[in-house]
Amino acid sequence: MAKPYSKLLTAQIRSQTQYRFSFGIDLFFSTVLTSLDLVTVWVLFSVNGSLGGFGGREVLLMVGIAALSFPLADLAVGNVERLRVFVRTGLFDAVLLRPLSPLVQLVTMDFAPRRAGRVVQGTVIYVVALLNAPVQWSPVVWGLVLVAPIAGAVFFGAVFVFFATVAFWWIDVGEISNAFTYGGKDVSAYPMTVFGGWFRRFFAYGMGFAFVAYLPALAMLGRPDPLGVPDWVRWCSPLTALLVAVLAGLFWRTGVRHYRSTGS
Amino acid sequence: MLSTSTVRVLAALAGAEFRRYATYRQATFAGAFTNTVFGFVRCYTLLSVAAVTGQMAGYDPAQLVTFVWVGQGLLAVVNYWGQQELPERVRTGQVVADLLRPVDLMATFVAADVGRAGHAMLTRFVVPVAVGLLAFDFYLPAHAWTYALFAVSVLLAVLVCTACRYLVALSAFWLLDVRGAQMVWLVASGAGSGLYFPITVLPDWLVLALWVGTPFPSLMQAPLDVLVERGGTGHGLLLVAGQVAWVLVLVALGRVVQARAVRRLVVQGG
Numbered sequence: 001m002a003k004p005y006s007k008l009l010t011a012q013i014r015s016q017t018q019y020r021f022s023f024g025i026d027l028f029f030s031t032v033l034t035s036l037d038l039v040t041v042w043v044l045f046s047v048n049g050s051l052g053g054f055g056g057r058e059v060l061l062m063v064g065i066a067a068l069s070f071p072l073a074d075l076a077v078g079n080v081e082r083l084r085v086f087v088r089t090g091l092f093d094a095v096l097l098r099p100l101s102p103l104v105q106l107v108t109m110d111f112a113p114r115r116a117g118r119v120v121q122g123t124v125i126y127v128v129a130l131l132n133a134p135v136q137w138s139p140v141v142w143g144l145v146l147v148a149p150i151a152g153a154v155f156f157g158a159v160f161v162f163f164a165t166v167a168f169w170w171i172d173v174g175e176i177s178n179a180f181t182y183g184g185k186d187v188s189a190y191p192m193t194v195f196g197g198w199f200r201r202f203f204a205y206g207m208g209f210a211f212v213a214y215l216p217a218l219a220m221l222g223r224p225d226p227l228g229v230p231d232w233v234r235w236c237s238p239l240t241a242l243l244v245a246v247l248a249g250l251f252w253r254t255g256v257r258h259y260r261s262t263g264s
Numbered sequence: 265m266l267s268t269s270t271v272r273v274l275a276a277l278a279g280a281e282f283r284r285y286a287t288y289r290q291a292t293f294a295g296a297f298t299n300t301v302f303g304f305v306r307c308y309t310l311l312s313v314a315a316v317t318g319q320m321a322g323y324d325p326a327q328l329v330t331f332v333w334v335g336q337g338l339l340a341v342v343n344y345w346g347q348q349e350l351p352e353r354v355r356t357g358q359v360v361a362d363l364l365r366p367v368d369l370m371a372t373f374v375a376a377d378v379g380r381a382g383h384a385m386l387t388r389f390v391v392p393v394a395v396g397l398l399a400f401d402f403y404l405p406a407h408a409w410t411y412a413l414f415a416v417s418v419l420l421a422v423l424v425c426t427a428c429r430y431l432v433a434l435s436a437f438w439l440l441d442v443r444g445a446q447m448v449w450l451v452a453s454g455a456g457s458g459l460y461f462p463i464t465v466l467p468d469w470l471v472l473a474l475w476v477g478t479p480f481p482s483l484m485q486a487p488l489d490v491l492v493e494r495g496g497t498g499h500g501l502l503l504v505a506g507q508v509a510w511v512l513v514l515v516a517l518g519r520v521v522q523a524r525a526v527r528r529l530v531v532q533g534g
Contacts, residue, residue: 022441029447036451040460044309047465048316051309172290179301186305194312197399199304 004100008108016113023114031117034071038063038125041189052193057133058221059191064129065213066189068122069152075119077157079110084167084174090262102256103161122149136222144235148216151241152188155212158241158248159184165248168255180207188212193226205229208244211237273367274375281379292383295340296391303336303392307400310461321464326403327492331462333396335488340388341381341418342425342483344453348446351436360531370430370518377426385418403492410493413500417487420507424482427514428453434518437525456480458488479510 017023041063045051051059083106086092095102126149135141163177184207187195192204192214204210210229218225219234285292310328314320320328350373353359362369396402405411428449435445454460457480463471464485475481486507490500 022443025444025447029444029451032451033447036455036460039455043461043465044313047313047320050316052312170290172288173294175291175294175298179298183298183301183305186302190309195304195308196311199308 005104005108008105009111012108012111013113016111026114027117030114031121034067034118034121037186037189038067052191053226054191054193057129058217058223060125060129061133061135061217061220062191062213063189064122064126065148065152065217066185068119068126068149069212070156070185070188071115071118071122072149072153073156073160075112075115076153077107077160078115079112080106080160080164081174081177082106082110083164084171087167087259088171088262092259093261096256096259103252133217133221135220140235141220144216144219147238148213148220151216151238152212154241154245155208155237156181156184158244162244162248162251165252165255168258184209184212188214190214200227208240211240270367270371274371277367277372277375278379278382281376282383285380285383292387296388299336299339299388299392300395303333303396304399306336306460307332307396321462322494323462323464323492324403326401327494328462329396329400330403330492331458331488333392333400333402334491335459335484336392336396337389338418338421338484338487339459340384342421343377343380343384343429344425344457344459344483345450346377346380346429348429348433348442350430350433351442354433354436355440357531360529363526363529370515370522373430373433374423374426377429378422381422405491405493407493407497409497410491410500413497413504414487414491417490417500417504417507420504420511421483421487423511424479424507424514425453427511427518428479428483430518431514431521434521434525437528452478453480453483457483458485459483462488475506479514482507482510 041051041059045056045059049056054062080103083092086095086106092102095105098105130145135145159180160177163180166173166176184203187203187209192200192210195204204214215225215229215234216237224231225234307329310320310332311325314323314325314328318324323331350359353362359369362372365372405414432442432445432449436442439445456463456474456478462485463474463481466474486503489495490503493500
């Protein structure tokens, strides 16, 4: 069943690593570019030695979870953003004709191995954060430490798919998805106490970005949410990720059914 | 140096580019929306940093609000990440057709970019600034002439950015694939221009090195510092003078590199 997908995937990786020097430069700089986010958080943090009432080790833990989940999602399904090219040119017809899942085809056809560098970078940050933060180790926390980045990745992946699907209706609004994918990544890396007003209610709790890194980090640290979210909610990120993934999947199906090709 | 007919051609080019961008209304809306969301994220994070001591690197909260929102508005005007057509034309050889035209390649590039910036100023700049004005306590300049100086500074920032991107594009004559050069430009211009955080939070020696040694602060930090009247009007004039200097340096550099690039160009016969 998975054979054709793995063939597509390996073909893609082989073709993209063919020009080794160019690939190396791409890999290097796309990793450097993402470290700019980290530099930003660090610069802001170092002004006063705290961010939103949290110390450096706590903030680093949140940054670490976000820095691992986002690249995982970007590596796995980030290409779905290219759907608008497929819809605009009508290439999506060919995708639908093949007896394979359209979504998985899209993701494997443009797989970008250069994004793997960021996953390595994110893993390193997460491990360093875990070693330094005052984590209240217990079997349940161990479980959460392993599950949180995966749940975060599923969450971001769902966001990628959800906003890419909009291209079935409006082709040119692609940049809106950046607000929620890259914007959501930025929001997730900070303690939610930093934000305020309806923006926090909408982004952090309404859309669920607090569940990516902030709430799991609080659970690992054994700290209650200063914003008053009940303690058990801190453990719910896998459930929210699943819920968002289901919603994105349903939206995707609606979008595919809505597709009308380009005409002649 | 410039005859009236050349000026008319360049103005027509700028107008055409303006209309081209005006056609993509969905994309303009999407871009403004995204800038606005990032405006909220950056504004809240900077305000949270400033909340501890009441200021951040010498900016009070109202100045930070202006810095962030006007910065988000300027992001599309001073176009860091614009689509580059020139490198692709160099790679495919179509640039030969551009060079045959009776208008200079660099002048064409700049005129088109000014047209694009004009459209961005009327659309992409207005939306985030209006949202920021409504949602936060904005710092408004104390002197009327600050607005005029800000307008000059924005125009200079656009020219600095255009000249920088032109140099990046010209590297295609040597490299063919400009992705590497583009990445270097993205990293350096993003971190060194005040886009992610006011560069004044960095150590003093580094700030000085950035102002004197690189054109990056001229892209965004300069117009924003002029607008929030950091250091008064005298300092603002100094920043604008610095931008003028960078425009001159970069244009001169562009001329030299262009002359060498054209000499390198080989037209494949057939």
